[in-house]
Amino acid sequence: MTSLATAAALLAAAVLLVPLFKKLGLGSVLGYLFAGVVIGPSVIGVVHEPETILHTAELGVTLLMFIIGLELQRERLWALRRSIFGIGTLHLLVCGAALAALAWWANLRPAGALIVGIALAMTSTAFALPALAERGEMDSPHGRETFSVLLFQDLSVIPVLALVGVLGAAAGGDAQTQAIGWPALAAVVGVVLLGRPLLSLMFKFALKCGSHEIFTAAALLTTIGLAWLMTTVGLSSTLGAFLAGVLLADSQFRHELEASIEPFESLLLGLFFMAVGMGVNLDLLKRAPFAMLGLALAILLIKAVMFYLARRFITGAPDRLARPTAIALAVGGEFAFVLLTAAQSARLISNEEGEVIALAVALTMVLAPLLWIVNDRVIARWFVASDEPPPFDRIDDPGTPVIIAGFGRVGQIVGRVLNMRNIKFTAVDASPDHVDSVRRFGNKIYYGDATRLDLMRAAKVEQAQLLVVCVDNTEASLDIVRLVRRNFPNVKILARARNRIHLMELRDLGIEAPIRETFAGSVELAKLVLADLGEDAERIDRLVATFVAHDQEMLDKAQAVFRDEDKLIALSKTSRAELANILREDAEADGRSDNLAPEQQAEKEIRSATQAT
Template identity: 45%
Template sequence: MEQDNILISTLLFLLAAVVLVPLGKRFGVGPILSYLAAGVILGPAGIGVVSEPASVLHFAEFGVVLMLFIMGLQLSPGKLWELRSAIFGLGSSQLLLSWSAVTLFSVYLGLSWSGAIIIGAALSLSSTAFAVQLMAEQRLLTTPIGRDAFGVLLMQDLAVIPMLLLTAYLDPNSAEVGHRAVPWYWTCVALLGFLLMGKYLLPKLLQLVAASGVPEVLTAFSLFLVMGSAALMAWLGLSSGMGAFLAGVLLANSSYRHQLETDIEPFKGLLLGLFFMAVGMSMDLSLLLKEPLLLLGILLAMLAIKTLVLVVLGKLRRHSWRNSVALGLILGEGGEFAFVLLSQAHLSGLLSQTLSQALVLVIGLSMALTPYLLRAFRATAKPAEDHSRLADVIEPGESEVVIAGFGRMGQITGRILASTGIPFVALDKDAHHVDVVRQFGSEVYFGDAKRLDMLLSAGLTKARVILITVDSVEDSLQIVNQVQTHFPQVTIVARARDRNHAYRLMSMGVTRVFRETFGSALSASESVLQMLGMSQVQASERVRIFAEHDKAQVVAGAEHKDDLKALIRLSNEGKAELASLMRADRDKRI
């Protein structure tokens, strides 16, 4: 009977997500708010499918752990260095000033210092997923304020782990829990061992798992890695999220980064959706009727404090007044990690249930209100001021070319692009080959380019060209189909193994097809003709005539790729035509 209830609850969770998220997107509401609304409907305030949201919230927090792991994967040293000023200057200033201001305001209202500190930490955070989506909709991601906003969000994400540790430290029962944690010196030893294993052992384990060629095994290992690192930190008495985050950072420069991110992303998305649903179940909407002025006061105070802090900092960064206000409005809302802090603070006894629920409700309302505030503010701008300098700053990590298959042809193209200063991302699904190539300094990642999520992770949405040089004919055709279906704006350049492969590519509409041995065969043929007594000019002309004729034959043959008789007829006609062209060239020179 209990299994039936779990099955029904799961079906209702999935149904709510499938219905409300697309519906919300159609009306301009982000996924987070849609998930919150689904939770409200399914929770005690709605139809009451779940009577104890805390149990669902505890399970769904694993989605936050997965998010921290993916965040770690994206924090390579190079990216941190590019945004160092926005992260550590603007980001840390925003965090400390907003945190301090909200804490002092909370103490002024009569809260204890421990509770006020946690509230200040929670309300100083902004929603990474929400703000990035909002900036994308408003075409602000590539502007200077978009870059600074991204840096602030990155700093906030880094600060979540110390905030979680601080919440545990302020727990009135922390002394009772402390004796169960391992001694501090064993904690240091375990952390050192974890870092050494991550640097030296994990890449070898990943290579062995990837060499099996079974995608499910690599996915299972990815989940095991996240859960194992989280369990280790929990055993040490630290945040489980810290373990996942550190594991991600250790693998940020690994050739398996894109594949790991691709494998984890679906689980993270579903569990985060469930997490937001659980938060929605915990929201007490009756507070809107009971304490509307209190909620409005907290909401306005949070938005005003965070916006004012960012306006001042924006001016110090030499942004205009309008851009500084826009930066404040973008990051004025509450964040998803605030839900984690508030739930932990409530379970620890630092905040009452009523206050915790009121703050959760305020964060949800701030997310609902922020897009309308930003749109209204930008609508007051003069036409000439709107969307200024859209292309001044290129987002870090943006590549113009994706290379699918990094064998002989892919490596040559990669070297030419690198020497020209053109950024690219290379994918190859041979784990051993990837490790060997990376020893020579090439930036190639392990991953199967046939998978749509892999192409998305490699940044094909922003790329201009994809070069397909994989060995397998069928893999090549599948990649072409994925690109044409989901990325029609991207130009396809493809390698063909033979004439038949070229026929199939051209029949799919690929016009830039290069047979892998064709160019070298032409060069060799020219050399042979010269060795037989022809001048360089004569040999070059004969090779040119043949190349143009042969390419035309391939284009004509693509229309009849499945008709053997037609291909034989075209071949015979082509031989006669080529012989005629060669005779004409010889007679002309005589």
């Protein structure tokens, strides 16, 4: 089959199967793996040499590691140091020891069993992070902990490969494998010391060229060049890409680099998973299906259970942190293939043993999404009752004049102004993670869901002069207003509105003047736009004042019909025509005869800047 036909088959399989798997709740990664199995040599046979595609697709993992490195500014690395070296070490030791014991029980030599245990303890960065991102959990506590452990594993590849060399020397293995330690260390030290100034010079030169394509080429050269350098000294290409990202994490080019690399990374990462699927040896699986599936399942369960127990009973982490982290880290990793290949070269394991273990690692990637499904639909329900945080903190304030419900970016600004005037307030927020974060900065805040009547009573809302509703979720905001209106009718409520519909919902509940959180900022932005387009300051003020007054008038009219979408759309169109007429009359009063292009452009700019407010 021609290369064009192969490319078409790869894209067709991805386009057809990945959306289907996402719709079924199985995740895009499993969709890519299944697509690879289908078009691979074991099924349809569209691709007969998946190794060729895998070599190209591994660039996706390399680019992923570069982007991960870009996110690691020095401050963030320092903040994660305990998780990286503490939890990361715990995971590798506990899971590696358990899996090494299993390998030794399966008659592998002690040295080979040790390396196999470490290899199987490794987790796929290319699998775990996209899976967490797809679930919206990258910024959760277990998402950050998973990232820290994966980062530790990336860093641990250097000493582990050196260990393979030492053990290989004792076993009479490949000389290249034995000599892997010092060149690797020298390469890493050289990159760390010289990389940043040299890379900064290159990117400054690329920017001077004034071509986005040259800048993208420089970004790819950095990633691929350092990846190649690491492979020449026997290390992982992903480590080189990661180091490149870390070196540029604090540079002025970070955001532009991320935007340039991300499209390539996403496409090639999908191709990587398809190539892994193509490489699954279904003949071996057919000969011993239960043994291979059992081995893969054993790896998943041993890693998940051992880390969960260690995290719960050695470090005392709660279930809501330990369990999702253990599941995210249970899958096998791409570094396992690197270590298994090195172990075979060092004659620590046989080729047949390496093939069986590699297939088991690939199968863990197939089974891992199912582990998430079992957790979400079955296991999580067993732990909810016993491990839920208390419904709310004990509130010891004697009663304050202001209650702030929701202490995010809006609530905190209100609180800071009140602190400035020494006005006491009680702040509550429904996110325990956010509460912990805010408390670290010295703020007094209570955990609790303000939609609960018992929390409102505990906060003594009936004694407050004001309840300020700043929660981000619109439904929760409306529920709080309804609750307080019904049970504490004498308390005045001020509320933040996320958008026009939310504002009208709040007004419908009796809130006289909800504050649109982005309206004032958007109007100020529109004024700056007009100024940069050459309008004089006096006319800008008059134009914006006209717009604000007209917008308020439209809100008053829309209040009566906002639950009828057709009428609301018709009113919006009529309102735009009215505003155009007002601007036209204003221009004629000024004696302008430029066919109103500036006014119409100004009206368009203001409407664009405020359409989401």
